[in-house]
């Protein structure tokens with residue numbers, strides 16, 4: 541990672557754990573972080589907007605983009621294809637912006653290989669019953685889609701240990717505080733601070 545480059549945060553969780561809600565609240569508070577909007581073949585949910593929630597594309601177009609190397613990572617999740625635009629992420633990082641990816645464990649593994657300095661954060665629900673309650677309560681998916689997501693949640697959670705941080709989204713404000721604390725602690729890492737505060741450090745070290 542070059543000196544000016546921003547930090548890449550990778551956030552994963554089983555569907556319904558509250559990942560998007562937490563990330564949106566974090567972005568309200570931490571304006572220096574940009575969310576990478578993914579491409580997907582999943583149909584939009586009511587209220588979802590092209591370019592804001594996802595770039596919704598047909599499977600043939602997505603497959604063409606895979607072949608063209610458009611994606612930094614991509615994966616099939618719950619029967620749909622999802623991918624992160626390489627160009628968008630590289631540009632933002634090069635500008636020194638921090639970038640956050642909301643992706644699944646397969647994508648996180650691919651990112652870890654190409655960007656070993658990324659910071660992985662995994663969000664757990666407080667219980668299976670609560671995960672199911674949240675998925676059904678969201679009211680955005682059919683019964684079949686919810687069942688599939690519940691079934692796949694074990695596969696997602698089985699990879700939690702591969703992330704740098706794990707937090708439990710029980711009481712929302714506590715989980716948000718944890719997420720913000722992680723982001724802030726990462727920003728305060730000495731390698732980054734040494735670059736940012738070089739002139740201060742030199743002044744303090746001056747005889």
Ligand SMILES: Nc1nc2c(ncn2[C@@H]2O[C@H](COP(=O)(O)OP(=O)(O)O)[C@@H](O)[C@H]2O)c(=O)[nH]1
Nearest residue numbers: 555556578614615617622623624642643644647
């Ligand atoms: N690998 C990968 N996974 C993604 C990407 N975008 C979203 N996902 C994951 O796909 C899964 C389903 O996302 P979505 O359809 O929005 O449903 P939700 O998680 O229930 O809100 C979640 O685990 C997302 O994190 C992406 O660009 N790449």
Ligand SMILES: Nc1ncnc2c1ncn2[C@@H]1O[C@H](COP(=O)(O)OP(=O)(O)O)[C@@H](O)[C@H]1O
Nearest residue numbers: 555556557558559560561674678709710711712
């Ligand atoms: N801490 C929490 N307590 C109760 N409900 C929550 C909490 N966090 C999120 N939710 C709700 O759970 C549902 C799923 O959240 P969402 O952010 O869509 O999950 P994900 O992005 O992980 O699939 C939403 O209706 C959301 O308002």
